[in-house]
Amino acid sequence: MSVRLLNTASRSLENFTPLDPAGRVVKMYTCGPTVYNYAHIGNFRAYIFEDLLQRHLEVRGYAVERVMNLTDVDDKTIAGCKRCGVPLADFTQTFKDAFFEDIKTLRIRPATHYPAATAPEYIERMIDMIKTLQAKEIAYLAEDGSVYFRIAKFPRYGELAHLNLEELRPSGRIQSDEYEKEAVGDFALWKAWNPNDGDVWWESPWGRGRPGWHIECSAMATALLGPELDIHCGGVDNIFPHHEAEIAQSECVTGRHFARTWLHCAHLMVDGQKMSKSLGNFYTLRDLLAKGYSGREIRYVLLSVHYRLPLNFTLSGLDAARAALERLDAWVERLQTLAGETLASKEHPPTPACTRFLEALDDDLNISGALGHLFDWIRESNRAMDAGSVTALLAAQTLADFARIQSVLELGAETAAVPAQVLALVEQRQAARAARDWAGSDVLRDAIAAAGWQVKDTKQGPQLTRV
RNA sequence: GGCGGGGUCGCCAAGUGGUAAGGCCGAGGUCUGCAAAACCUCUACCGCGGGUUCGAUUCCCGCCCCCGCCUCCA
Numbered sequence: 426m427s428v429r430l431l432n433t434a435s436r437s438l439e440n441f442t443p444l445d446p447a448g449r450v451v452k453m454y455t456c457g458p459t460v461y462n463y464a465h466i467g468n469f470r471a472y473i474f475e476d477l478l479q480r481h482l483e484v485r486g487y488a489v490e491r492v493m494n495l496t497d498v499d500d501k502t503i504a505g506c507k508r509c510g511v512p513l514a515d516f517t518q519t520f521k522d523a524f525f526e527d528i529k530t531l532r533i534r535p536a537t538h539y540p541a542a543t544a545p546e547y548i549e550r551m552i553d554m555i556k557t558l559q560a561k562e563i564a565y566l567a568e569d570g571s572v573y574f575r576i577a578k579f580p581r582y583g584e585l586a587h588l589n590l591e592e593l594r595p596s597g598r599i600q601s602d603e604y605e606k607e608a609v610g611d612f613a614l615w616k617a618w619n620p621n622d623g624d625v626w627w628e629s630p631w632g633r634g635r636p637g638w639h640i641e642c643s644a645m646a647t648a649l650l651g652p653e654l655d656i657h658c659g660g661v662d663n664i665f666p667h668h669e670a671e672i673a674q675s676e677c678v679t680g681r682h683f684a685r686t687w688l689h690c691a692h693l694m695v696d697g698q699k700m701s702k703s704l705g706n707f708y709t710l711r712d713l714l715a716k717g718y719s720g721r722e723i724r725y726v727l728l729s730v731h732y733r734l735p736l737n738f739t740l741s742g743l744d745a746a747r748a749a750l751e752r753l754d755a756w757v758e759r760l761q762t763l764a765g766e767t768l769a770s771k772e773h774p775p776t777p778a779c780t781r782f783l784e785a786l787d788d789d790l791n792i793s794g795a796l797g798h799l800f801d802w803i804r805e806s807n808r809a810m811d812a813g814s815v816t817a818l819l820a821a822q823t824l825a826d827f828a829r830i831q832s833v834l835e836l837g838a839e840t841a842a843v844p845a846q847v848l849a850l851v852e853q854r855q856a857a858r859a860a861r862d863w864a865g866s867d868v869l870r871d872a873i874a875a876a877g878w879q880v881k882d883t884k885q886g887p888q889l890t891r892v
Numbered sequence: 893g894g895c896g897g898g899g900u901c902g903c904c905a906a907g908u909g910g911u912a913a914g915g916c917c918g919a920g921g922u923c924u925g926c927a928a929a930a931c932c933u934c935u936a937c938c939g940c941g942g943g944u945u946c947g948a949u950u951c952c953c954g955c956c957c958c959c960g961c962c963u964c965c966a
Binding site: 690 | 894914958965
């Protein structure tokens with residue numbers, strides 16, 4: 426069974442096949458962060474969805490070449506660097522560094538390329554693309570020195586979002602300062618410098634200015650992945666106008682079909698409401714780490730809801746994630762103890778549970794269904810271990826299959842070395858228990874807990890867990 | 893007004909034309925020196941009203957409610 430994905434362009438479930446004649450390489454473009462602040466968990470919801478997609482494609486044998494852009498020039502980054510009184514590049518570097526730290530914390534597999542909008546080669550490419558569009562009379566220079574895309578020249582504009590442009594109701598968000606446009610829907614390819622931009626500008630055939638947002642993605646995607654992409658992802662809010670604009674620009678320049686599969690994840694809500702600073706429910710990753718939650722707990726929460734469903738993020742959801750992960754960890758520990766040094770044979774047939782897990786993900790990344798299979802498997806396996814019917818070999822094979830699942834989930838426990846002092850306490854406690862000195866044993870258990878470890882007495886002996 | 897996503901157990905959330913996975917929390921139990929873990933048992937008339945059908949949570953129609961987009965927000 427192949428991987429099936431719901432393509433925003435067709436609004437239907439499609440069997441996924443890459444363009445690569447060998448059917449192996451997948452070219453994937455994912456809209457990345459605007460580096461004007463620390464990214465919030467809503468941003469990471471999108472990045473974790475893309476991570477899940479990439480990892481699942483990889484487990485299915487594809488080689489994913491992925492690009493994630495860094496938008497390091499726009500109104501917000503310019504406003505930010507002015508506020509701080511530092512050069513734009515210094516301002517954005519802080520948040521680029523933070524972004525890379527954060528994705529590491531969340532165990533997001535790095536993309537192949539992270540092109541930045543301000544890199545000279547991409548600025549140059551954007552200018553070239555705009556020149557091409559201008560030569561085709563698709564782009565026009567306005568009186569203020571900005572260059573706009575004439576959407577009347579691209580009849581398919583609006584198709585991805587299923588919008589009929591004639592029926593659009595004007596919303597308050599239309600920029601009132603763009604008087605120069607021929608049509609209200611035309612979007613900026615190149616923005617002329619204005620005094621607010623300070624020393625942020627690049628020379629161009631149209632004078633000083635900076636690129637528009639949309640052209641950035643078109644330029645970097647086609648530069649790094651070629652004119653046709655297999656998959657293009659982003660949040661639902663990017664469908665219109667951003668992705669429409671990308672399609673229009675790219676296709677008018679290359680003459681090729683830009684992206685074959687469009688995937689969009691739904692928004693994240695907090696406590697049932699839109700996350701916003703004024704409601705006080707706005708979380709960056711760092712806010713949650715400061716509350717004592719770990720990257721993998723946050724990863725679990727963001728991962729465990731299907732990407733096209735709105736995700737309602739709550740602190741109690743994080744607590745539930747913690748409990749679920751502890752259950753998972755305890756199971757793995759048990760298996761490891763049983764397996765000891767035994768290795769799984771390379772030829773063993775996969776456990777049906779592992780197969781079911783991956784098949785659920787084949788179905789448009791049905792993560793909830795997949796996790797359901799995983800927890801069914803955990804219960805059955807625990808039951809078998811309780812009954813004493815699991816051999817070292819079976820435990821080893823179970824672990825080998827689970828490793829396959831973990832290559833997609835990446836939810837393994839952090840391993841921490843047990844300090845010698847704690848080990849000594851555990852030994853003393855074992856001696857006390859052997860002597861049936863229960864009071865002494867309990868005092869030692871408290872001492873171990875005070876050192877940050879929990880000791881559990883199992884049939885195989887005491888087991889330590891980091892608290 | 894247009895386009896789109898939702899309403900399934902206290903919370904999160906799968907799923908199917910034949911009376912509903914899983915996780916968390918809760919109650920009781922087995923095991924254990926006591927714990928912990930694990931396991932077992934228990935907890936849902938699937939937003940409302942019609943229709944199609946032998947039978948609908950699942951298909952169709954209407955309605956209510958929530959959320960998003962509608963020109964630079966993941």
